[in-house]
Amino acid sequence: MRALGYTAAIVVLDQITKVLIRLNLDLHTSIPVLGNLVKLTYVENSGIVFGIRVGNTLPVFTALSLIATGIIFYYLYRERDGHPAMRAGLGLVLGGAIGNAIDRLLFGRVVDFLDVGIGGYRWYVFNVADCAVTVGVIIYLLASIFLVPADDGAQVENA
Numbered sequence: 001m002r003a004l005g006y007t008a009a010i011v012v013l014d015q016i017t018k019v020l021i022r023l024n025l026d027l028h029t030s031i032p033v034l035g036n037l038v039k040l041t042y043v044e045n046s047g048i049v050f051g052i053r054v055g056n057t058l059p060v061f062t063a064l065s066l067i068a069t070g071i072i073f074y075y076l077y078r079e080r081d082g083h084p085a086m087r088a089g090l091g092l093v094l095g096g097a098i099g100n101a102i103d104r105l106l107f108g109r110v111v112d113f114l115d116v117g118i119g120g121y122r123w124y125v126f127n128v129a130d131c132a133v134t135v136g137v138i139i140y141l142l143a144s145i146f147l148v149p150a151d152d153g154a155q156v157e158n159a
Contacts, residue, residue: 003076003091010095014128015102018111030115041115043125046108062104069097085143092136099129 025031025042032039076090103110112125 003079003087003094006088006091007095007098010092010128010132011098011102014095014099014132017113017128018099018103021111021113025113037116037118039115040113041125043112044107044109045112045125046110062101065097065101065104069094069101072097083143083147085147086140089136089138089140089143092132092139094136096129096131096133096136099127099132 021040021042025040027042027044030039030041072090072094076087076094079087079090100110110127110129112127112130114127114131115125116123
């Protein structure tokens, strides 16, 4: 699948899951999926990463997320002839960035719903877009570390 295919798939999956959460759960309610380990918990994040709030800065965060989306798209374009793993990673990051930017533009906040933890120890509630950004960054970093251009321009693995 081409990188923009990953981007489109993430945006569609992210937006569908967020609509389903909005339609089927009340804000701040949870449904256990795998006992207490995995729950669907509907929260809305009007802050930055991990729900950190720093005043009424929605326009700033919205603008920054749009700028970041443009930068990621630019890097994806620059990597158009690069290794498929690097392109896939950037495609996932771009899809996640667009998914959360859509929420900020339309609603002024991001819907989060994936709640993972053990007992009272919980991770921050997140969404499909957040997963895509995290996995995409990991793929991109690993590919950039372990895949280097050979003298003939081909990609090889480092031992």
